[in-house]
Amino acid sequence: xxxADFWNNQEAAQKVVTELxxxxxxxxxxxKLHTGIEDExxxxxxxxxxxxxxxxxxxxxxxxxxxxxxxxxxVQALFNGPNDARDVFVSxxxxxGGVDAADWAQILERLYKRWFAKKGYQAENVDRVxxx
Numbered sequence: 001x002x003x004a005d006f007w008n009n010q011e012a013a014q015k016v017v018t019e020l021x022x023x024x025x026x027x028x029x030x031x032k033l034h035t036g037i038e039d040e041x042x043x044x045x046x047x048x049x050x051x052x053x054x055x056x057x058x059x060x061x062x063x064x065x066x067x068x069x070x071x072x073x074x075v076q077a078l079f080n081g082p083n084d085a086r087d088v089f090v091s092x093x094x095x096x097g098g099v100d101a102a103d104w105a106q107i108l109e110r111l112y113k114r115w116f117a118k119k120g121y122q123a124e125n126v127d128r129v130x131x132x
Contacts, residue, residue, distance in 0.1 A: 022085055029073050037066060090123075094131065102131030 001020075007013050040059055047055040079085075092108050094101035116123040 018085060022079075026073070026076050029076060033066070033069050033073055036069075040066070089126070099131065 001013075001016070006016075040062060043055065044059050046052075047059070090112060092105045092112075094105035097104070113123050
């Protein structure tokens with residue numbers, strides 16, 4: 001990126017920067033997780049030597065959090081294909097179910113939008129047809 005002619009082709013440069021951000025995100029996530037687990041293991045070993053039961057219990061309560069972070073990092077690492085960073089369209093069609101189906105479609109829309117926001121994704125309505 002610091003090369004003299006790197007920014008001459010804006011489209012190629014933007015592609016490299018986007019790819020770098022994606023790879024950097026996975027690596028940083030892994031490094032934070034690895035450091036946190038190593039630190040906790042070190043503290044746990046010291047606690048075990050001095051029989052510090054309180055810290056051992058505290059560490060046990062952190063296991064589900066570490067498990068969730070490991071799973072999230074694994075999933076994040078799976079997205080390494082050429083199309084994984086692209087945008088997607090999500091379509092919700094109530095079909096022929098009348099008012100109940102339309103209500104269910106609205107519930108699904110809110111559910112997905114909240115999930116997208118929680119995961120840090122941006123969502124927008126491209127097209128919407130409300131029922132009667």
